[in-house]
Amino acid sequence: MLPPKPRKRGPSRAEAEALATQAFGFLAADPERITRFLSLTGIAAESVRRAASEPGFLPAVLDYFLNDEALLVAFAEQSATAPEAIIAARAALDSASPRSRGE
Numbered sequence: 001m002l003p004p005k006p007r008k009r010g011p012s013r014a015e016a017e018a019l020a021t022q023a024f025g026f027l028a029a030d031p032e033r034i035t036r037f038l039s040l041t042g043i044a045a046e047s048v049r050r051a052a053s054e055p056g057f058l059p060a061v062l063d064y065f066l067n068d069e070a071l072l073v074a075f076a077e078q079s080a081t082a083p084e085a086i087i088a089a090r091a092a093l094d095s096a097s098p099r100s101r102g103e
Helices: 013-028 031-041 045-052 057-066 069-079 083-095
Strands: none
Touching: 013 031, 013 057, 013 069, 013 083, 031 057, 057 069, 057 083, 069 083
16 A cells, blocks of 8 residues: 655745745836736835735735736746746635634
């Protein structure tokens, strides 16, 4: 009998935050991308720093990518990251939030 396959662990919260930060940098590097992101999220350009310090910002960045397949694929290719890793990072941010743990 074969031993059970080790269960793959998802990214840590720190790894997920790093990926979301990298994704935001990908947006910020392109004027059209960042303008669209700001427009759709309602964040004013002068408020980005403040918004980025809010707990829901990084999950929202990943949600934005997950809702735009072309953008997701472009970022995945540029960052040499599997799209599935971006999905896992989003899940890690959700499961690591105090609200999701009932705190």
